[in-house]
Amino acid sequence: MTGRLELDQVTLAVELGPLRLEHPLVDASGTFDLLEYARRYRGDFFADFPYAAYVPKTVTAEARTGNPPPRITETAAGMINAIGLENPGIDAWVRGLSEWARLRQPVIVSVGGNSPDQYAAVVRTLEAHLAAAPQGSAPRIEGYELNVSCPNVTGGLQIGADPAATAAVVGTCRAETRRFLLAKLTPNVSDVTVAARAAVEAGADGLSLVNTFKAMVLDRQTLRPFLGNRTGGLCGPAIKPIALRMVAEVAQALPGVPLVGMGGVVSGLDALEFIACGASAVGVGAANFTGFEAPFRILAELRAELAARGLASPAAARGLALGA
Amino acid sequence: MRATAADDHVHGEQWAETSHCRVSGVRRFGAFTALELVAPRIASDASPGQFVMVTVPGDGFLLRRPLSLFTVHGDRCGLLVEVRGAGSERLAGLEVGGTVDLAGPLGSAFPTQGATNALLVGGGIGCAPLQYLADALSATGASVTAAFGFRDFRAARAAGAFAIERLWVASEDGAVGRQGTVMDVLAELDTSPDTVVYACGPAAMIGAVQRWTLHEGLRGYASLEAHMACGTGSCHGCVVDTTRGKLRVCSEGPVFALDEVIP
Numbered sequence: 001m002t003g004r005l006e007l008d009q010v011t012l013a014v015e016l017g018p019l020r021l022e023h024p025l026v027d028a029s030g031t032f033d034l035l036e037y038a039r040r041y042r043g044d045f046f047a048d049f050p051y052a053a054y055v056p057k058t059v060t061a062e063a064r065t066g067n068p069p070p071r072i073t074e075t076a077a078g079m080i081n082a083i084g085l086e087n088p089g090i091d092a093w094v095r096g097l098s099e100w101a102r103l104r105q106p107v108i109v110s111v112g113g114n115s116p117d118q119y120a121a122v123v124r125t126l127e128a129h130l131a132a133a134p135q136g137s138a139p140r141i142e143g144y145e146l147n148v149s150c151p152n153v154t155g156g157l158q159i160g161a162d163p164a165a166t167a168a169v170v171g172t173c174r175a176e177t178r179r180f181l182l183a184k185l186t187p188n189v190s191d192v193t194v195a196a197r198a199a200v201e202a203g204a205d206g207l208s209l210v211n212t213f214k215a216m217v218l219d220r221q222t223l224r225p226f227l228g229n230r231t232g233g234l235c236g237p238a239i240k241p242i243a244l245r246m247v248a249e250v251a252q253a254l255p256g257v258p259l260v261g262m263g264g265v266v267s268g269l270d271a272l273e274f275i276a277c278g279a280s281a282v283g284v285g286a287a288n289f290t291g292f293e294a295p296f297r298i299l300a301e302l303r304a305e306l307a308a309r310g311l312a313s314p315a316a317a318r319g320l321a322l323g324a
Numbered sequence: 325m326r327a328t329a330a331d332d333h334v335h336g337e338q339w340a341e342t343s344h345c346r347v348s349g350v351r352r353f354g355a356f357t358a359l360e361l362v363a364p365r366i367a368s369d370a371s372p373g374q375f376v377m378v379t380v381p382g383d384g385f386l387l388r389r390p391l392s393l394f395t396v397h398g399d400r401c402g403l404l405v406e407v408r409g410a411g412s413e414r415l416a417g418l419e420v421g422g423t424v425d426l427a428g429p430l431g432s433a434f435p436t437q438g439a440t441n442a443l444l445v446g447g448g449i450g451c452a453p454l455q456y457l458a459d460a461l462s463a464t465g466a467s468v469t470a471a472f473g474f475r476d477f478r479a480a481r482a483a484g485a486f487a488i489e490r491l492w493v494a495s496e497d498g499a500v501g502r503q504g505t506v507m508d509v510l511a512e513l514d515t516s517p518d519t520v521v522y523a524c525g526p527a528a529m530i531g532a533v534q535r536w537t538l539h540e541g542l543r544g545y546a547s548l549e550a551h552m553a554c555g556t557g558s559c560h561g562c563v564v565d566t567t568r569g570k571l572r573v574c575s576e577g578p579v580f581a582l583d584e585v586i587p
Binding site for chain 2 (some may be wrong): 030031033038040057065066068069070071072073074077078079081086142228236237266286288289290291292316
């Protein structure tokens with residue numbers, strides 16, 4: 001490692017497969033609603049959008065009302081949620097696209113479902129919409145993230161835990177689009193590289209990992225499960241060491257496959273650690289709930305962390321934790 | 325990190341709702357702590373019923389805590405904190421001169437237009453937003469009556485935090501006010517047909533108030549509480565069931581029409 005660099009000597013741009021990103025940070029699906037943020041920003045939020053790509057909340061073929069409340073609570077060094085993929089369904093979703101057509105950054109659409117056909121229906125509907133959409137009426141949709149790992153719906157987690165089912169979802173969607181295709185993996189397996197390999201062999205261009213850990217919180221008075229769904233997904237700093245290990249395992253098993261690493265990133269150092277474990281981009285999830293300024297802060301910290309180590313770019317840090 | 329502090333500041337300024345506030349007053353009432361904060365922008369933008377997301381000071385906490393605005397006077401905002409867990413305990417332990425980060429005002433407000441006779445019904449920590457509402461209604465010349473219920477003597481000491489002229493208090497152990505629940509107080513009140521009911525409290529109380537207003541032929545509003553993560557509409561963690569489907573307490577609420585709530 002060389003000496004310290006000035007902040008302006010660090011170039012943050014990265015490549016995620018065919019995507020050229022201004023920097024490595026993306027939002028983790030379901031934690032950052034562009035329009036809600038824009039409504040609360042004094043300036044032009046589209047001009048100052050903090051992430052290098054936007055991953056909206058997962059959309060499914062049909063509308064879903066999600067799980068019964070309560071859906072969320074804080075845990076030691078983290079939080080648990082069981083939202084249940086509440087969303088308006090792909091038909092209503094595409095009608096809303098024009099509202100954020102001004103976004104400069106690429107969009108990676110998170111897709112959910114219970115079967116390969118349901119995933120493919122979302123991709124097909126969106127592709128048809130984009131093919132017919134007038135210039136400027138939709139944001140730059142450059143990829144998909146197949147969410148085969150939501151722990152809070154019937155089917156979602158099971159797909160991600162089953163390599164054959166994962167491959168079936170990826171393969172069916174691959175046939176519907178030429179855009180960049182990510183599969184988002186579940187950590188609720190004994191060997192994350194198995195589903196990772198299955199997804200890539202079925203046509204995924206890259207992988208996002210990890211989704212949340214299936215977990216449970218009890219009501220301290222009644223000792224009954226606190227969440228309306230009984231179980232939920234654990235995220236936040238508590239899961240970061242496990243997520244780092246899983247990203248490193250996949251990076252070593254599948255060298256060259258673009259990875260979006262995530263799990264408990266709340267600081268620039270956290271993001272750098274995922275890059276060192278082999279991630280090209282880094283997802284920020286629960287940290288979005290700590291304050292509106294979180295992504296701006298984490299990005300500034302990442303630049304400083306790179307500079308402090310004499311690393312001129314994220315690429316220079318990528319994989320430093322791997323190997324002997 | 326020092327190198328980025330300037331950036332943080334610049335971006336912090338861009339958020340309509342982020343404030344770094346000094347604690348200017350702390351009063352403790354049994355299980356409740358009333359904090360007074362210097363928060364000029366929130367004080368000038370807020371309406372009764374709205375809430376703020378409060379960053380728990382120090383390390384160890386991830387999520388901010390949603391707290392109703394309890395009072396607004398000049399450039400000061402009051403918050404009422406009930407200790408429910410480690411996070412609220414940390415907030416309740418704030419001292420004068422300490423600082424805390426707030427995002428707000430957030431959410432919907434109590435509609436007050438045309439309310440000349442108001443009945444405020446509160447349960448426990450749910451009484452908090454009704455002080456601010458009482459102050460705002462009184463300022464318009466409306467007649468304000470409040471009925472508050474508390475669990476036990478430790479909670480009922482919170483009644484001392486309120487300054488409402490016509491305030492009836494019930495406590496389940498009879499330590500303060502009438503023994504019983506707030507519904508026992510309502511049963512004894514004479515209400516005129518133009519009374520607008522404003523309720524905030526636990527779900528069971530909201531349900532009871534809803535049935536009572538239906539029986540009495542009164543209209544009203546309920547402010548609901550929920551565990552929240554973002555507080556700003558992103559995470560869908562705080563939804564409640566309503567006659568309009570699942571709605572987010574943080575952004576479609578916390579104030580709903582009483583007859584659309586499904587407690």
